[in-house]
Amino acid sequence: MPAKKTEFIRGIAGRGYGIIRRMGPSDAIFLIVTVVGVALFTWRTIDGTPYNPVLVLALRGTFLAFTVWYVLIGVRRRQLLSYFSEAIEKTPTAFAIYDERDRLVARNRAYELAHGSAFDHLREPIHYKDVVEAACPPTLPPAVQRREKDLSLYHHRHATGKPFDRLYSDGRWLRVIKARTASGANVGVGIDVTELYEAKAAADREHSRFRGLAETLPIGIWHFDSEGRTIFVNRDLLDLFDLSGQTDIANVAAPYFIAAHVEGFDPAQLNDDNNKLGNLAIRTRDGRTRHVIIRTSALPAEAPGLGETIMSFIDVTPLKEAERRIDYLAHRDMLTGARNRAAFAQAIETAADISTDDDPCWILSMDLDDFKPINDQFGHAVGDTLLKEVVNRIETIGSPDSFLYRLGGDEFCIMLMGLSRPQVEDVAIAILQAIDHPFQLGHNRICVAASIGIAAIPLDATDADSAQRYADLALYSVKKRPGGGGGYAFFTKELAERDLQERIMTLDLSRALAGNDFEFAFQPIFRRADRAVVAIEALLRWTNRRTGEMVPPARFIAAAERSGIISRIDHWVFARVAAYVSGLVTRGIAPPLTMINMSPLTLEEAGFIAGIDQILRKFPDIGGHLCIEITEGVMVDDRVRLRETFRKLGDRGIRTAIDDFGTGQTSVALLRDIPVGFIKIDRSYVAGLETDPQAMAIVATIVRLSRDLGIRVIGEGVETQEQLSALETAGCDLIQGYLWSRPIAAAEVEALLERADATDPPTATHPVSDRLP
Incomplete structure (x- = not known):
């Protein structure tokens, strides 16, 4: 073949191959067939070879067939391309x-x-x-x-x-x-993938919200997987376990780390249905204890063994501390730190249940002697400090089986367990000696003594109330000794008998109130200058109907005060005296100022004034004719309350008087502050006027001071002419005593008043009370 032809063919083939590579299969086949056919015809034409009719027909048929096939393929391809384009557009x-x-x-x-x-x-x-x-x-x-x-x-x-x-x-x-x-x-x-990002953003927001909530909530949160690997912890959790950061627990299994640091926690508890693991304690690395309540929450697992757990730790340490503080306040005295009355009530009940004859519980009832004068002289702040020091001294003496309680004021109780009677006696002596040593409180050197009464459970009493009462009876027996206390005494059967008699007397007093068995005697108070009756004192008398005995007032009044019925008796007396005075007014007899003795306990009651008002509304015509008389001892008990009570009585026209003046601890400042109308010089001073120059000087001073303060003075218990003369010398103008009149019956009082009115008749402008000097 000539070289030019060969090269031409190769060029055509090379270009064709390049085109074919970029074509689809159907295009390539159609192109190859076309090219081959054209090439053959061209070849035969150039070569001059005549055409074979059969070959020409075959080639034409083949070309026609391929043309038709190619057209059909193109139609199909365009159809598919249309589908494809539409699908792409719609997607x-x-x-x-x-x-x-x-x-x-x-x-x-x-x-x-x-x-x-x-x-x-x-x-x-x-x-x-x-x-x-x-x-x-x-x-x-x-x-x-x-x-x-x-x-x-x-x-x-x-x-x-x-x-x-x-x-x-x-x-x-x-x-x-x-x-x-x-x-x-x-x-x-x-x-x-916008929805995916929105979902992720929502998840991120939820995660941020969860983290924010987890960091804000005052609880520790620990989130871990089924292998115990930590997923999340918040700051509170790290603080609870005293951890610096999450890296401290990065390589530990959470349940076992918790078990190692939380007392009472067991990892097996995570499988329990109960999601509350109770009140547990975390021991931190610095030795502190944090009390927590743990709750668990198991998250749904995507597959078995792939679950996650969230544990929340609620720090209740402040609550526990508050509970301990509340318990302390409920069972401790705020001033001294000693256990209080509530704690004593619980302890003595327990002691009554567990004590035996071989192992008794000893109850030591104690109070300080003459503590109120210390308060009055040095002030309540010094008195409070003294009580604290007393507690400190007693606690240094105590053993592990001894317990000190402050019941109120200067009243204490010591419980001793596991000791014999001689050992208890040694403890009592040690306490008295410790208190007897002077107290140096700032610049004040204070000496004080104590009295102790001792009873045992079950040797003396099997119940708590009786044991405490018997210890108090033993204490009272010490107080009644010459010198007024300073010692100890064990409860005895004689004290029990005395207590029984007093309780019987209390029942008799209640019956006497119900049956109106009380009677009155009246002792006149005279003006010394002319012996005119200016006032009378109502004296309560009681003959016990059950025994027929006439009970001395000092005996039944003391029993009434200890039993708590004195207030009922005092209000009964006030009502009966008010009725008596109102009766005098109704009968046209000018009543004198009538003095009524009342217990300090009655005046301290919240409803005292309300009870007085009720009686005054019933007898509105007795205003200005009544005077309430109290002993000096109440004056230093609660000055503020006493001043307010006296003021209210004065607003109602009721005067006030201090009885037995000079035997208590009343100060000049107190007489200045309290609105008192009368003071009665105690009979012990009056009795010594004849022979004791000091008594005379004291009485003269009292009279002079009272006159300067606008207070009238009554000489009480005057029995001799010498006493009367001494009172006259001292300047005392009002006299009460057997020298001029013993207590007399109501009828004799009326006769005495009628005789006085005949010689010095009262008028609207000059009532009997004006006879007072």
Whole structure:
């Protein structure tokens, strides 16, 4: 074959091969058949060889068949291309093809929407760089725009087929995959993953909300997986366990770490249905104890063995401390720190249950002798300090089986367990000696003594109330000794008999009140100058109906005070005296000032004034004719309350008097502050006027001081002419005593008043009370 022909054929073949490589199979076959046919005809023409009719017919038939086949294939291909184009257009996935020179040759609507309004401004031919420029938001800073454009071009040039996520200008996230075809075209697909990002954002928000809540809540939170690996802990949890950070527990199994640091926690408890693990204690590395309530929550598992657990630790340490504080306050005396009355009530009940004859519980009832004068002389602050020091001294003596209680004021009780009677006696002596040693309180050196009464459970009493009462009886027996206390005494059967008699007397007093068995005698009070009756004192008398005995007032009044019925008796007396005075007014007899003795305990009652008002409303005509008389001892008990009570009595026209003046601890300042109308000089001073110059000096001073303060003085217990003369010398103008009149019956009082009215008749402007000097 000539060289030119050969080279021509090779050139044609080479170009054809290159074209065929870029064709589809049907195009390639059709092209090959066409080329071969044309080549044969050309060859025969050039060669001059005549055509074989059969060959020509065969070639024509073949060419026609292939032409028809190719046309059919083209129709099918265009149909498939139409389907493909429609599918691409309808899919929400962005799709685009750029040729080897980065010209956009195909795209769908989703691709255009992803780029916002970029395609509204672009004209064909469109290059990828043009799309990037048009789609970049102009509101971004220049540096950000440049970075976004470079990143887009980088992914486009390096179309590796690996997916990457991009945020497009329409606000959607697309997961983009770009790949190069064999011809160099760039095919890009963008799957909308906006919902995935929104879900992730929502999850992130929930996670942030959870973390924020977990860090805000005042509880420790520990979140771990089925292997115990920590997923999350909050700051409170780290603080509870005294950890510096999550790295401290990064390589530990949470349940076993908790078990090692929380007393009473067992990892097996996590499998229980009960999600509350109770009140447990965490021991921190610095030795502190944190009390916690632990709750667990098992999260649903995606597969068996893949569950997660959230444990919450509620720190109740402040609550525990508050409970201990409340318990302390409930059972401790706030002033001294000793156990209080409530604690004593519980302890003595327990002691009554567990004590035996071989192992008794000893009850030591104790109070300080003459403590009230210390309060009055040095002030309550010093008195409080003294009580604290007394407690400190007693507690240094005590043993592990001894317990000190402050019942109130200067009243204490000591319980001793496991001691014999001689040992208890030694303890009592040691306590008395410790208290007897002077107390140095600031600049004040104070001496005080104590009295102790002792009873045993069950040797003396089997119940708590009786044991305490018997110890008190023993204490009272010490107080009644000459000198007024300072010692100890054990309970005896004689004291029990005395207590029984007093309780019987209390019942008799209650019956006497109900049966109106009390009677009155009246002792006149005279003006010394002319012996005129200016006042009378109502004296209560009682004959026990059961025994027929006339009981001395000092005996039954003391029993009434100890039993608590004295207030009923005092109000009964006030009502009966008010009725008597009102009766005098009704009969036209001018009543004198009538003095009524009342117990300090009655005046301290909250309803005292209300009871007085009720009686005054019943007898409105007795105003100005009554005077309430109290012993001096009450004056130093509660000055503020006493002043207010006296003021209210004065507002109601009721005068007040202090009986037995000079035997208590009343101060001049107190007489100045309290609105007192009368004081009665105690009979012990009056009795010594004849022989004791000091008594005379004291009485003269009292009279002179009282006159300066506007207080009237009554000499009480005057029995001799010498005493009367001494009182006259001292300047005392009012006299009461057997010298001029013993207590008399009501009828004799009326006769005495009628005789006095006949010689010095009272008038509306000069009533009997004006006879007082």
